[in-house]
Amino acid sequence: MSNTLDSHRLIDYAKLSGSSDTEEKVVKSLFRRYFEQEEDIGDHDVLLGAAEDAGLDRQQAKAYLESSDGVEALQERMRQVKKLGVTGVPFYIINNRFGVSGAETPETFVSAFKQVFECTECH
16 A cells, blocks of 8 residues: 555645646546556656646656655644544545545435534534
């Protein structure tokens, strides 16, 4: 199993360097490379290919990944989601208060949305 910290950093970099469209293109490329092409998304060459797929400059993306930029912010977000009970994906956080773990039925989501709607502490 590969360490995906840098793949998450690349997604953050795309968001900072481009648009939400650029971020989405990086994510789609990473998914395609991992799930369809069985590439290692912890490998910097693979990540730089995904950056290029999204229209990002390869050398700038490489410099970002070789630095420590964004590492602390990402690790802080990881600590926050662990506090919410996230241990895997998919995991849905609703209104920063309720979590739904795993692939669930529509009824489970309806129940979670009802809880959010009815929650007086959330308003």
